[in-house]
Amino acid sequence: MVLSQGLATRFRNHFRSLSSLHKMEDSFLMKNIKACIPPLDLSSHKGQAGRIGVIGGSLEYTGAPYFAGISALRVGADLSHIFCTKDSAAVIKSYSPELIVHPLLDWPNSVQEISVWFERLHAIVIGPGLGRLKETFNVVVELIEVIREKRIPLLIDADGLFLINEKIHLLKDFMSPVILTPNKIEFERLCAKTNGPSGLSQLGKYVTVFKKGAEDEVYSVDPAVQWKSNVGGSGRRCGGQGDLLSGAIATMMNWTLANKDKIEIETCDKVLLASSLSCYGASRLIRLCNEKAFAKKGRSMVASDMVEHIHESFEELFGQ
Numbered sequence: 001m002v003l004s005q006g007l008a009t010r011f012r013n014h015f016r017s018l019s020s021l022h023k024m025e026d027s028f029l030m031k032n033i034k035a036c037i038p039p040l041d042l043s044s045h046k047g048q049a050g051r052i053g054v055i056g057g058s059l060e061y062t063g064a065p066y067f068a069g070i071s072a073l074r075v076g077a078d079l080s081h082i083f084c085t086k087d088s089a090a091v092i093k094s095y096s097p098e099l100i101v102h103p104l105l106d107w108p109n110s111v112q113e114i115s116v117w118f119e120r121l122h123a124i125v126i127g128p129g130l131g132r133l134k135e136t137f138n139v140v141v142e143l144i145e146v147i148r149e150k151r152i153p154l155l156i157d158a159d160g161l162f163l164i165n166e167k168i169h170l171l172k173d174f175m176s177p178v179i180l181t182p183n184k185i186e187f188e189r190l191c192a193k194t195n196g197p198s199g200l201s202q203l204g205k206y207v208t209v210f211k212k213g214a215e216d217e218v219y220s221v222d223p224a225v226q227w228k229s230n231v232g233g234s235g236r237r238c239g240g241q242g243d244l245l246s247g248a249i250a251t252m253m254n255w256t257l258a259n260k261d262k263i264e265i266e267t268c269d270k271v272l273l274a275s276s277l278s279c280y281g282a283s284r285l286i287r288l289c290n291e292k293a294f295a296k297k298g299r300s301m302v303a304s305d306m307v308e309h310i311h312e313s314f315e316e317l318f319g320q
Contacts, residue, residue, distance in 0.1 A: 029227075033252070033281040034318050036259035036274075037076070050077030050254045052247065053121040054128060055105070055114070055143060056158070057084025058136070061129030062091040064158065067240045067303055068128040069099045071247030074310040075285070077254070080247075081121065083114050085136075088129070106135065111142045118146060122254040123153040127160025128243045137163050144170050151176035153253050157246045161186045168193050171204040177253065177275045178207045181246060187211045208275040210249070212242060216283045218276050224268035225276035232287030234294035240303025241290065248282035256281075281318075288313040 038049050052072040057065035065088075069080040081100045082092055089103035104113045118124070124147055126140060140163060147154050153176055156164055161182055164170060171178060180203075182190055190209070194200050200209050201221045209219040215230040256263070256274035265273055286306070292313060293305040314320075 026231075029277065029280055030284075030317070032263045032265065033256070033277050034320075035262040035264075036252075036255045036277070037318060037320060038255060040320065047078050047120075050123070050251050051079040051081070051121050052077045052250045052254070053081045053083060053117065053124040054247070055083045055124065055126045055140065056128040056130040056160075057082055057088040057092055057105070058129055058131035058133070059085065059087040061131060062088045062095075063240060063303075064129030064243045066092050066095045066099065067243035067307075068125050068157075068247040068250075070096055070307060071244040071286075071310070072125075072251045073098055073247075074307060075248045075251045075282075075314065077247075077251040081117060083117075084129070105139060110139050111146070114139075114143060115146045118150055118152060121152060122258075123155065123250040125155045125157065125246045125250050127156055127158035128246060130159035130163075132159055132162060137166075141167065141170065148174050148176075153177045153179075153250075153257060155179045155181065155246055155250050155253070157181045157242060161190070165189050165193055168203070171207050174204050174206055176206060177257065177271055178204060179210055179249060179253065179275055179279065180207065181210045181212060181242065181249070183212045183242065187213075206271055206275075208272060208279065210279045210283075212245065216279075216287075218279050220272050220276060222268045222272045224265075225273045227276065227280060229280065229283055231284060232291045234290050234301075236290070236294050236299065236301050238302050241286065241306065244289070244303060244306060245282055245286045248285055249278050252278035252281045284317055285310070285313055288317060 054065045054068045065082045069082050072080045083102045085106045086103040089101050093101045104110050107113055200219045211217045217228045218226050220226050256278045260270040260274045289306040289309040292309040293301045297305050
């Protein structure tokens with residue numbers, strides 16, 4: 001999509017004015033997100049609201065994939081699959097019987113064993129608790145190639161971003177949406193590879209970068225879908241919050257993509273807009289969970305406390 005410099009500037013200024021979160025602008029975005037949320041009625045069957053895959057989980061890091069997977073379920077996905085190493089599987093299973101755990105990441109023929117499940121998944125998260133073993137990264141590189149071929153929506157976080165920084169070419173030629181969710185340090189590393197924030201638009205046609213921080217911000221090839229938001233949250237930055245965000249985005253990305261024809265904004269790419277809306281909705285949701293948990297627990301708040309507030313926060317924001 002090619003825009004004149006003046007038109008691009010107008011779009012950018014319009015959407016970045018959301019940093020002040022004018023009531024009407026925020027309401028407009030939330031209205032479009034709500035239109036994409038599947039209703040809770042008797043017309044649907046198990047799986048229609050989302051089947052999410054999480055590729056991550058290693059000997060040292062078992063909490064991260066749990067938080068991503070359980071967040072996807074609590075937000076409203078029907079099924080959550082965790083693809084992890086053998087040593088981490090029993091631990092992750094012990095956290096929750098709701099998660100479907102596959103100890104295949106370090107299995108012989110792991111790429112083949114994992115990729116057969118991809119046909120069932122609506123979105124995939126790569127990175128939570130992945131670790132940085134060379135052998136694991138080799139498997140993930142091949143899995144990303146399968147995901148690209150099958151055009152499955154993809155979110156990359158945590159150690160997955162470390163891999164992308166090493167092999168940034170992996171994002172090229174994706175014809176399905178990809179969302180990167182770097183924190184401040186990870187964002188700086190990514191920008192070092194792209195010669196600054198302006199170079200992020202060269203990562204790929206459907207790549208969206210969601211920078212997490214005191215102020216969340218979305219960067220996109222289409223400047224019309226960019227936004228900033230600092231609503232909610234607290235000063236408590238315990239581990240696991242980014243994993244909760246990843247699961248929430250993956251679930252909402254499935255919803256917004258499946259219902260992109262219901263989105264009323266007509267001036268931009270609907271796929272990129274669906275990615276942006278899913279990031280915005282998840283940002284608002286997880287920040288509100290953080291705010292509510294911090295109000296009760298203060299400095300002792302941990303990510304598990306936030307999980308308990310997903311339902312009431314979702315209902316408060318989206319009304320269903």
